[in-house]
Amino acid sequence: MPDSAPLAGNNAATLALLAFGELTAFERMATNATTAVHMDDKVTLARLASLSFANFEELSQHISRLGQDAVELCQHFEPTFTVLAERTRPRDWHESLMKGFVFDGIMNDFYRTAVEELSEPGYSLAITILDDTRATEYVRNRLTADVAADTQLASRLALWGRKLVAETLGRARNLLTDSFLGIDEELVVASIPAVTANHSKRMSALGLVA
DSSP states (O other): OOTTOOOSSOHHHHHHHHHHHHHHHHHHHHHHHHHOSSHHHHHHHHHHHHHHHHHHHHHHHHHHHTTSOHHHHHHHHHHHHHHHHHHTOOSSHHHHHHHHHHHHHHHHHHHHHHHTTOOTTHHHHHHHHHTOOHHHHHHHHHHHHHHHHOHHHHHHHHHHHHHHHHHHHHHHHHHHTOTTTTOOHHHHHHHHHHHHHHHHHHHHHHTOOO
């Protein structure tokens, strides 16, 4: 992406949105690590949580170099994330893993639209973070194995996934079209079919119907 590309919105605010997403991922995976039954899951989730927090720190440092405070900017997005969290409380460990799989997958697709017009080096930093699939791969492999072994779990997670996608799409659209970011709403709306299609592919990879 050329450095001279026009900005679609506030660089710092867009990076803060991504940073807040990394912070929520850290919190969720750290919680999942503490409630995991098997030691290998605990260790893997703890490592993945630490990676998300490292991403948050790196984004925060870049935002500081832009002359703004990441924590202050993140506070603007907190109410929407809080409402989504309250409306999608998982009942157990598997539902929490599924929540991360659905939420992070959908949000990361939307984040790619949000960061498209960022200037460098913020753009490259954002894309590097979004291209890291280690957390997604772990959850996909873990859920795929458990779903294949338990048809009742498969049915329950398929229903849970449908609730999650409905809630996440609506909240994500509200976030991305917030005037605080300055992103063209038409770009966000135009990306929804691709985001939905990607979600269906991810669910199929789990052996579930979206």
